[in-house]
Amino acid sequence: MDVRKDETYELRASEDIVRIRQRARAWAVEIGFSLVDQTKIVTAASELARNTIDHGKGGTARFRYLVNGARKGLRLDFTDQGPGIPDLQLALRDGYTTGTGLGLGLSGSRRLMSEFEIESAPGKGTRVSVTRWT
């Protein structure tokens, strides 16, 4: 698997969510995703960026353009050093939230992307990695 492009963006304030949506759109267009796939990717990026900022107290988004034979992919890693998630299974449930959201960010992003990975250690932080293949 080749990495054709690799960049990392800061996520601090709520304005950065808009910026991440724009970047995710640009990458998805460049990689050649269909309009519906672009929309799914941008939506997942928006959800996960908001989690990084709201729940994780800020962090980074790493974007990678992957090539695996004839298939191309976009991998997005969201990393923070926030409070972490004590019960992942619960957090992944539709509608579960500890804040004021709808509790669809994690579960919904998982449905929108082809691959979904999450690691979290209480007190240390959270990393969510999602990938979509053409």
Place this chain on the structure above:
Amino acid sequence: MDVRKDETYELRASEDIVRIRQRARAWAVEIGFSLVDQTKIVTAASELARNTIDHGKGGTARFRYLVNGARKGLRLDFTDQGPGIPDLQLALRDGYTTGTGLGLGLSGSRRLMSEFEIESAPGKGTRVSVTRWT
């Protein structure tokens, strides 16, 4: 983080709920919250004060005017030595009540405020702390 003002009020009878609403309004005005934010804060204070009296058999409300750099905040702590809450997750669910209420006090207050913390020990009592930042 500085505390610019710190006061504690008694919560015994249902009339105290009206008084807490008036005090919450006065503090929110002083701190400079918008009208909508004032209304959210007063409503959350009303819900939590009623819980302290109805479910917690009375207690106190501590009000703090916080300053954190350019941001100002109002923190309200409701504390009682009542029966406590055996299952917090259940109590935080929309519509869950062991009384005759609508079961929106805890879940609704959480949505209305920026920060929400709850601690409860069966037989010992309950403390709910909510904060809203300008």
Place this chain on the structure above:
Amino acid sequence: MDKIPILRMGELLLVTIQVDLHDRMAVQLQDDLTDRIVQTGAKGVLIDISALEVVDSFIGRMLGNLAAVSRVLDAETVVVGMRPAVAITLVELGLELPGVRTALNVERGMELLGGGHVGRAQG
């Protein structure tokens, strides 16, 4: 103890809530209003909450109860004059007043209740 006044206007009753309600006043109001609907045979009830700066779940529940009790007694209830900040807060609280009709102000509320009496035109 303060009481909430209930005014009669033709076939309607008008309740104007002017003060921040104690829980006991709310319960008292429900009893009083029920009595008045039965006494007067009112077909509609307007509850003016334009003076209320806050509606929490207790008062929201009371409004829902008043509407439900009136309905059982064949009178319709319209809550009028809700402030914008109260509407936003109610929704965030999770309380959407199901079963309670609302109108902008007393005039609109009367129109709504008048409109509800088309039965008379047919009769």
Place this chain on the structure above:
Amino acid sequence: MDKIPILRMGELLLVTIQVDLHDRMAVQLQDDLTDRIVQTGAKGVLIDISALEVVDSFIGRMLGNLAAVSRVLDAETVVVGMRPAVAITLVELGLELPGVRTALNVERGMELLGGGHVGRAQG
């Protein structure tokens, strides 16, 4: 800060969301729209999202809240112009906008809201 314009068209308000919404703009819009409903006594609100390329759960929640707040104030809300890709994504996200009426475009939305006022034609 940018503000979302709210236009008055007779008894309706038209909100056209032209930009990718910041979270704070979304909150501001809710406050502004609620004030305008009460000021104008609008009976309906059209929210045109045809320019939105993405609706995530935050914006979805805002649309649901706008509809709920309007309803509490006796105005109906219709969201118009949702793009097909957005609709598909929303369903997969798990967000089905309960309580939010939708229409294809502004004209259809106006028909839908106008349809609620047939009472006048009869009167």
